[in-house]
Amino acid sequence: MKSSLNVFHTDHSLAGHHENQLTRGLLIVLRYSPLAHATWWRLVDQNACVESLPAARFRTQQARLISQLREESRADIPPIRGISVLLTPDPRQSEVAVKATDRSQILDGIIQYGDELVVAIENKIVPGGGLRQATSINTGGVEVDFDKHVRTVAWQELLEALADLSVRGLVSGCEQQLIDDFLEFAEHYFPQVGPYSTLRRAERSRARLERRLDSVLALALGVEEMTRQELGSRHLPALPKGQQRSVEMAFLKLDRAGKRVLLILYPGDTLSQARVLYQRADAVRGLLNLPGWTVRTNFHWGHLTSGLCWSHGDINPATYIDYWIARIAKVKMLPRSKWDEHWAALENLHIVAPEDRPEFDRRFTSKPKILKAGMRPGLVCEYVWTFDEAMRLDDEGHFVTAVRDTVSAFLHQLKEV
Structure with a gap:
């Protein structure tokens, strides 16, 4: 089956600066670089232990939150835990609780860890975007126990952390090249979200x-x-x-x-x-x-x-x-x-x-x-x-x-x- 996250199947239907291309690029990096995946998780939840989770399944631009790998017919399967993550240039805490709704949706990114955890990712590339898409999620009838509040991650902090993996020599070979290529792509098409979008944001390096x-x-x-x-x-x-x-x-x-x-x-x-x-x-x-x-x-x-x-x-x-x-x-x-x-x-x-x-x-x-x-x-x-x-x-x-x-x-x- 053709997957948009197979790096060889590029999406030429969207301009390079379209925010969906940035989401796709990030998910490719997380999919192919275990250390980048763990680094991303540290920003989402400092207490998370990604190595203890089942193997991840990555999807982008999907309406369905839970993939069909889950055996819904089994009555003994408990609710799957859910986390909503907002990637944004201006992270802010929200007191609005995440809730399941029946709204129509296209989710920017989804990472599902077997029957234990599903992460819904909403990507914003301009400051001041609303929270509705991150707080109201259609579960498709599957019982999902969402963490109460949205986890917000700053694009600047995420890209800075990925850059540190390369600069500090913590990754090498194809993994390093993949991260460097993504950083170059993000810098070229999305300078407003980069850790070097201002001198102050870049000051530590x-x-x-x-x-x-x-x-x-x-x-x-x-x-x-x-x-x-x-x-x-x-x-x-x-x-x-x-x-x-x-x-x-x-x-x-x-x-x-x-x-x-x-x-x-x-x-x-x-x-x-x-x-x-x-x-x-x-x-x-x-x-x-x-x-x-x-x-x-x-x-x-x-x-x-x-x-x-x-x-x-x-x-x-x-x-x-x-x-x-x-x-x-x-x-x-x-x-x-x-x-x-x-x-x-x-x-x-x-x-x-x-x-x-x-x-x-x-x-x-x-x-x-x-x-x-x-x-x-x-x-x-x-x-x-x-x-x-x-x-x-x-x-x-x-x-x-x-x-x-x-x-x-x-x-x-x-x-x-």
């Missing part, structure tokens, strides 16, 4: 904080795909045909101490980008006065598409910018015969630091197949929020807008909007 910052950057830029699968990095939206960018990517990161959130852009990161950047003299000079932004030099040497050797002298950023405005039109790839001459000139100007020459030699001079080196006179531009400030903005629903506006102001200054 750096990994979840990084996921939240990645989501913020994606929403701010309107760009879903990560660059090189690196959390917190996105390509900037493309400009109209014929226009060129001097900066290609934006990064939103937590500093090492976890005290600051950093928005970082790298104008002039390649020679072609640097040519665009420094030909707009007033625009690039204006970066130095852009409110809230810190501008530093980011000179490095590159070969083909890769940057290979960074060297940061102590030249003043304004002097550095003026130097490259005056010379960018003549900058070309340098043959080996010119490397020493140009390094010495850049060192005298304090653009490169003498202590970095051994790294240049390791990366370039010692590689006979590298015949040319490219100068990349870039900048690193950084905007900082304290973590507390970013968390407050995120609590208020304004952090995505703050990041969007800050990036927009930067690109307006460069005339790249």
